[in-house]
Amino acid sequence: MIAWGIPAAAIVTYWLNGLMLLLIDSVWRGDVLTQFRLQQDKSFDTSKIWKVAQNILSNQVMIVIPAGHIYGWLHTRGIGLYSSEALPSTTERFMHMILYVILDEFAFYYGHLWLHVNKTKWFNYRRIHKIHHEFTSPIALTASYCHPVEMIISNVLPLTGGMLLCGSHIYTGLVWTVFAVLGTQTHHCGYRWPWTPFFDHQPDFHDFHHEKFNTNYGLTGWCDALHGTDKMWNERVAELQAAREKAGQKPRSSGSALMYYLFVATFVTIFLLDRASASGWGLDILPTSFGSVVEAR
Numbered sequence: 001m002i003a004w005g006i007p008a009a010a011i012v013t014y015w016l017n018g019l020m021l022l023l024i025d026s027v028w029r030g031d032v033l034t035q036f037r038l039q040q041d042k043s044f045d046t047s048k049i050w051k052v053a054q055n056i057l058s059n060q061v062m063i064v065i066p067a068g069h070i071y072g073w074l075h076t077r078g079i080g081l082y083s084s085e086a087l088p089s090t091t092e093r094f095m096h097m098i099l100y101v102i103l104d105e106f107a108f109y110y111g112h113l114w115l116h117v118n119k120t121k122w123f124n125y126r127r128i129h130k131i132h133h134e135f136t137s138p139i140a141l142t143a144s145y146c147h148p149v150e151m152i153i154s155n156v157l158p159l160t161g162g163m164l165l166c167g168s169h170i171y172t173g174l175v176w177t178v179f180a181v182l183g184t185q186t187h188h189c190g191y192r193w194p195w196t197p198f199f200d201h202q203p204d205f206h207d208f209h210h211e212k213f214n215t216n217y218g219l220t221g222w223c224d225a226l227h228g229t230d231k232m233w234n235e236r237v238a239e240l241q242a243a244r245e246k247a248g249q250k251p252r253s254s255g256s257a258l259m260y261y262l263f264v265a266t267f268v269t270i271f272l273l274d275r276a277s278a279s280g281w282g283l284d285i286l287p288t289s290f291g292s293v294v295e296a297r
């Protein structure tokens with residue numbers, strides 16, 4: 001389950017969501033959709049589709065599937081993920097998820113920054129990270145278009161390292177894997193959909209990294225704020241706010257502080273729900289075993 005489950009969840013989600021968004025961007029993009037595109041004058045060069053597909057497939061075969069097998073092997077040694085019929089408590093699931101987000105931010109930020117600035121012979125920018133930056137206006141399918149070394153440093157380790165460190169249940173790991181793949185594809189999709197909450201600065205934040213290159217290295221914006229690598233972004237946000245005010249529109253939030261409060265509020269809500277469920281108040285709304293997940297369908 002662990003050896004194939006995590007790679008299968010990642011690969012199936014990647015292709016289903018990526019191809020659906022490719023159809024929207026490159027085959028049918030009506031005027032009604034163009035208004036949501038972040039870089040409106042650009043679209044994906046479909047002549048590069050096979051090059052992208054080959055890169056994605058080879059990274060999935062060479063990196064993602066072996067990583068799943070390493071996690072499966074570690075599990076047989078009692079390290080990392082565990083599996084059981086009973087699901088972990090709601091508090092454990094959400095506590096782990098929040099730790100994944102924090103670990104992902106730190107691991108991705110420093111790994112990504114290193115891929116930009118290091119001058120080492122084998123891992124310098126031109127050899128590794130330049131491939132991912134081929135697309136200055138990315139789409140969902142190019143989210144993990146990169147060198148295999150980057151696939152390990154920027155994708156596999158930040159996204160799945162948390163579940164190994166936390167010693168999570170496979171169920172939590174699978175839910176996170178689907179969420180994380182949808183997350184990275186959303187950051188690269190090139191569209192800010194109308195249902196994106198106003199407090200979320202993504203996908204604009206990472207799209208701006210692809211557009212401008214030497215700014216916005218993280219995901220949530222916390223590490224960028226800490227190191228001042230969001231200066232260009234703050235200037236862009238201020239410009240947009242001024243333009244909106246001039247046009248008589250309401251200014252839009254840039255996100256990160258509100259995102260922080262949202263994480264805390266989500267955690268507190270889930271913790272209280274879990275306590276209420278444990279106290280027998282009939283609020284056990286989340287599944288408690290693999291059996292109940294299957295029954296719920």
Ligand SMILES: [Zn+2]
Pocket residue numbers: 112116129133209
């Ligand atoms: Zn980069």
Ligand SMILES: [Zn+2]
Pocket residue numbers: 132138143188206210
């Ligand atoms: Zn990117």
